[in-house]
Amino acid sequence: MKIPVGIKVFVDAAGVDPRYAHLVHRYVLSAAVWLLVGTFAGLLDAFRYTVPELLELPWLSFGRVRPMHTAAMLWGWASLALLGICFYVVPRSSRTTLHSLLAGRIALWLWNLGVGFGCVAFALGQNNGNQEYREFPIFLQLGPVPVPVVPLLAASALLTAWNFYQTIAKRSVRQIYISNWFMLSAPLFATVLVVVGWFPGFNRGNGQPIVQGWYMHNAVGMWFTPLAVGATYYTLPKLLNKPIYSYALGVLGFWTHIVFYTLIGTHHYIFSSLPSWLQTTSIIFSTAMMVPVWASTGNFLLTMRGERSAMRISYSLPFVFVGAIGYGFASVQGTAEAFKAANEIWHFTDYTVGHAHIAMVGFVSFLVWGSIYGLVPRVTGKEPNVELVGAHFWLSFVGLVMMAVSLCVGGHIRGVSNLVGEPFMEGVRTMAPYWVWRAVGGSFMALGHVIFAWNLWSMRPGAFVNLMQPPADAR
Amino acid sequence: MISFHTNHRLLLVAPALTFAILTVIIAIVPAIHENTRYPGDPDRKPLPADVARGRALYMAEGCSYCHTQQVRVDTRRSVGPDGRFPPLAADARWGRPTTPEDYADQDPPLLGTQRTGPDLADAAGRLPSADWHYTHLYDPRLVVPDSRMPAYRWYFTTADRRTEGDREILLPAAVVAAQGKGFKIFATRDAQALVAYILSLKTGAKPPSPGGSRATGGPASSGGTAPR
Secondary structure (H helix, E strand, O other), X not given: OOOOOOOOOOXXXXXXXXXXXXHHHHHHHHHHHHHHHHHHHHHHHHHHOOOOOOOOOHHHOHHHHHHHHHHHHHHHHHHHHHHHHHHHHHHHHOOOOOOOHHHHHHHHHHHHHHHHHHHHHHHOOOOOOOOOOOOOOOEEEEOOEEEEOHHXXXXXXXXXXXXXXXXXXXXXXXXXOHHHHHHHHHHHHHHHXXXXXXXOOOOOOOHHHHHHHHHHHHHHXXXXXXXXXXXXXXXXXXXXXXXXXXXXXXXXXXXXXXXXXXXXXXXXXXXXXXOHHHHHHHHHHHHHOHHHHHHHHHHHHHHHOOOHHHHHHOOOHHHHXXXXXXXXXXXXXXXXXXXXXXXXXXXXXXXXXXXHHHHHHHHHHHHHHHHHHHHOHHHHOOOOOHHHHHHHHHHHHHHHHHHHHHHHHHHHHHHHXXXXXXXXXXXXXXXXXHHHHHHHHHHHHHHHHHHHHHHHHHOOOOHHHHHOOOOOOOO | OOOOOOOHHHHHHHHHXXXXXXXXXXXXXXXHHHHHHOOOOOOXXXXXXXXXXXXXXXXXXXXXXXXXXXXOEOOOOXXXXXXXXXXXXXXHHHOOOOOHHHHOOOOOOOOOOEOOOOOOOOHHHHOOOHHHHHXXXXXXXXXXXXXXXXXXXXXXXXXXXXXXXXXXXXXXXXXXXXXXXXXXEEEOXXXXXXXXXXXOOOOOOOOOOOOOOOOOOOOOOOOOOOOO
16 A cells, blocks of 8 residues: 655745634634544543443543543544634635634634533533433533533634624625535524524423434534535645536535435434434435435545546645545445334444444544645645555544444444344343454554644744744734 | 625625524424424322433433434334334334334433444343442443443542442452452442432333323333324
């Protein structure tokens, strides 16, 4: 195997306001810190499947570390990394400067504090009813003192939506590029998610699973997916120095995405006590979801067609390539999981966990890494060591394949074992070797993440950028 | 002509509004409708204090990440003599399928999304012994050798640290012998609350009748309609 070796990309960091360079870099650097927190939380729990007695501390027990892992990965890592990319893409594609650097900084701190307080809450056993991806309590109780968690995240999302809107409003080009459609909408989608997800009225009784299905599907589908897809609509043409294969496919993908994704939530509760019409609707739209998925994945792959030489010499394109395929793969898997015959076997097993990792790592994180390696040097003026980028790529890719294959294969076998009526503990014994492989794959990924964090540190804005005077119009 | 390509005001409002309207249609209205249709038991008493405390601890420790409280129903097969659909083949071992009435009184219900450990909708029906649950919580592998569950040892205490109300638990003779004669472990009040909650999780053979469910921490045993 040949390690993808990069060439020095054209660095157009000259003339960049250093305060702006620092802002973009701080977003992705904060994200990398959360990535490490989430990775080691996940690794700790992964090894506990093999050694249940590992690290017996009440505040780091399995059930408290589990939400820390998902929250640090989703709300810490992926969210901040994608927002950092947005802070680059929105002004650049609008051919203008960011509307407010200060609002960008405040939004970053609000978000970091929100995720941080939320993780403290989990350690203290304050969990919003184990409701997947909305476990953050509205307030963290530190003794008698309530500390806001969710309000900080909501305020940050709104501030960012306003900042992006004002930036796009003062664009110097007539057309609003498709990336900005996704990036302007996603913070508003997130605001809807927060308001509905934490609203006390209907999140109880048999209504709760309806909202829970809607929430956990769209927390991913209306936040990470549009941001990652929007980022790639900018990064990929930029790196290849050619237009996207079909702009119209992007527009089709945008609208079908909003309509189809929203209606899918109940496919997390097939065969449950929820109304049949909701379950059927979710299965139908899980199939319809293939339209926006292939509009984007197909668009990316067709843009990359015939660009093998560029793939060989770029250190960021391989990440985008894996991410585009990861999007298609994870989505096809998701559609298949909604079908009753498959759901009967796979639901409740580790197959779902494998699917979740293909989605959040193989799709979202790989596209994020591609965009970070491709764009951050253009604002900080510094490139990472290409051998280390290659090491990051292969450790993450091989680790993910090990983890995903072992979880999906093991989960399937365990599902069949349950279906044919073998004793429950037989399923646990069946999973044992697959859980070891998952932890080994996770260790590979962890090493890759450490190298990524170092690479990002080596890309920090240096003397070159700091020498530049801020342009007169910068705020 | 209005165009999303050039009108940023339209682009700010239209997608978010589409998402919000679809959310009302697919999530909020159905959720309110379900809760109106299954309002729960009008004469419901609040949970006993220890069961409520146990339920809070269950959520604090993230038990739902490995334990479901949801027995799925197979609507593809024909209804049985009782006019109800049978459970999914893979779920038959966990008791009768759970119904909307089972969740009507819960805020939030704890259906769970993964079943690394057993389903607990009918935990008390399958394992009614409090003594078993104490030993299992203290060290799951004393009673289930291949279990991967964490040992919740910090919910237990020793003879010299015990306080009023702590309760002695049963330990295998081999453990006592290894630790020395007179080795005793006591369940704290929190451990007792957690076990009280687990022992409140009962579905029974018959689904609940319409209009209400019992005041338990979990799926109820009286009341109900056929699962839809």
